[in-house]
Amino acid sequence: MRKIVAGLILGALLITFVAMILPLEFGSPRMSDMDDYFIRYGQEQTGNNNECTAIVFDYRGFDTIGESTVLFTAVIGVGIMFRRFFGGEEVEDE
Amino acid sequence: MIYEIFHILVLAGLVISASLTFWFRDLLAAVLAAGFFSFLISLEFYILQAPDVAISQAAIGAGLSTAIFIIAIRATGRYEGGAP
Amino acid sequence: MSKLVRFAADILYPVVLIFGLYIVAHGHITPGGGFQGGAVIATGVALVIVAYGYREVTQWIGKGGLMAREVVGLLGFIGTALVAFIFGMPFFYNYLAGQGGLFGVPVTYGPNPGELNTGGTVPLMNFAVGIEVWGGLALVILYLLSGLVPHDDHEKEGS
Numbered sequence: 141m142r143k144i145v146a147g148l149i150l151g152a153l154l155i156t157f158v159a160m161i162l163p164l165e166f167g168s169p170r171m172s173d174m175d176d177y178f179i180r181y182g183q184e185q186t187g188n189n190n191e192c193t194a195i196v197f198d199y200r201g202f203d204t205i206g207e208s209t210v211l212f213t214a215v216i217g218v219g220i221m222f223r224r225f226f227g228g229e230e231v232e233d234e
Numbered sequence: 235m236i237y238e239i240f241h242i243l244v245l246a247g248l249v250i251s252a253s254l255t256f257w258f259r260d261l262l263a264a265v266l267a268a269g270f271f272s273f274l275i276s277l278e279f280y281i282l283q284a285p286d287v288a289i290s291q292a293a294i295g296a297g298l299s300t301a302i303f304i305i306a307i308r309a310t311g312r313y314e315g316g317a318p
Numbered sequence: 319m320s321k322l323v324r325f326a327a328d329i330l331y332p333v334v335l336i337f338g339l340y341i342v343a344h345g346h347i348t349p350g351g352g353f354q355g356g357a358v359i360a361t362g363v364a365l366v367i368v369a370y371g372y373r374e375v376t377q378w379i380g381k382g383g384l385m386a387r388e389v390v391g392l393l394g395f396i397g398t399a400l401v402a403f404i405f406g407m408p409f410f411y412n413y414l415a416g417q418g419g420l421f422g423v424p425v426t427y428g429p430n431p432g433e434l435n436t437g438g439t440v441p442l443m444n445f446a447v448g449i450e451v452w453g454g455l456a457l458v459i460l461y462l463l464s465g466l467v468p469h470d471d472h473e474k475e476g477s
Contacts, residue, residue: 180427187415187425187436188346192286196351197440201399201410204443207353208450212392215454218461225464285349289341293357298455301364305462 241281247274259314261307269300319369327369334362342448346437352444356451363456372463384457391450398442414438 178195188194196204251271258264272295279288341348342355367375402411415438416424423436 183425183427185415186412186440187421187423187438188440189425189430189432189436190346190349190351192349193346193351193440193444197443198410198412198438201443204447205396205399208392208395208447211451211454212388215388215457218458222461222465286351286354289350289354290357293354293361297361298357298364298459301368301459302462305459305466309466 244274244278244281248278261312261314262304265300265303265307268303269296272296272299319371323369327366331362331366334365335359338362338448338452342444343441344434345444346440347432347434352447353451355444356448357455359448359452360455360459363452364459367456367459367463372460372466375460379456379460381457381460384453384460387449387453388457391446391448391453394446395443395450398439398446412438412440 178191178199182191182194182199183189186194186198188198248271251267251274254267255264255271258267272291276288276292276296279285279291338355338359340355341350341358342352345351345355363379367379399410402409402413405411405413407413414421415436416422421435421437421439421441423433425433425436
């Protein structure tokens with residue numbers, strides 16, 4: 141029973157995904173449109189002379205949040221692997 | 235003219251240092267060759283007008299990655315396949 | 319390491335620290351930014367760690383300070399983006415650019431000499447990400463070096 145419900149939910153998600161993807165035409169809008177927009181309005185809208193930083197930290201900020209979270213998770217993982225070497229006895233009690 | 239000569243020298247150094255990384259049996263020398271490869275590819279990024287990628291590559295690839303590899307070699311063994 | 323390496327590390331560490339903070343602070347004018355500057359500072363910290371050895375370094379560089387830097391950086395980055403909700407703007411809206419005041423000098427289109435007081439929320443996010451990368455990468459080196467300690471007790475003085 142649970143397998144059938146899980147299959148139905150998975151199928152519904154797949155159909156929704158394909159139905160959302162299919163109406164989009166490949167390659168539209170063209171990449172040069174976005175480039176021209178960033179180069180023309182980037183300095184006035186964000187106040188940055190450096191266009192790379194304006195895109196990474198302002199227009200595409202969610203990407204940078206993901207990058208920071210990935211770095212944080214990687215450091216936490218390394219810390220869990222090396223926990224018994226680091227700090228001695230107070231860590232062993234946990 | 236001097237620009238093309240410098241660019242070709244950097245590309246030749248990339249190929250040579252990448253080959254040396256596989257050729258060495260002493261792992262410490264191989265790690266140093268990999269660090270030199272990373273420094274040269276940072277120079278190549280600067281020639282191709284991407285200075286922020288060059289800064290990131292020089293700091294991560296030539297500095298921290300080499301240090302991590304040297305720590306790993308210190309914890310295990312220095313020569314590939316046992317003693318020379 | 320020998321006394322010569324420690325002397326070189328003492329001289330080089332402030333220079334590398336100032337250079338990394340320069341890259342972070344000028345991230346919205348010159349090439350660079352938070353991640354690159356933080357990586358440069360972490361390379362300087364790795365130089366000090368390698369020069370002085372694990373046992374001496376852990377007396378003045380602790381796990382708590384580096385972990386606090388990492389957490390404060392990540393929370394500061396997300397908090398700077400969350401403040402936009404107070405002004406009634408969407409997430410990640412640049413609410414400081416062009417308003418006058420802090421980081422708010424307007425910039426016109428085209429080549430200009432560059433003013434440090436521009437950029438809106440981007441310099442604040444640069445500092446937050448720079449502090450986070452500083453703490454995170456230095457903490458990775460320190461954690462990896464801590465695994466070596468039980469093995470090199472017999473050669474601690476001789477090397």
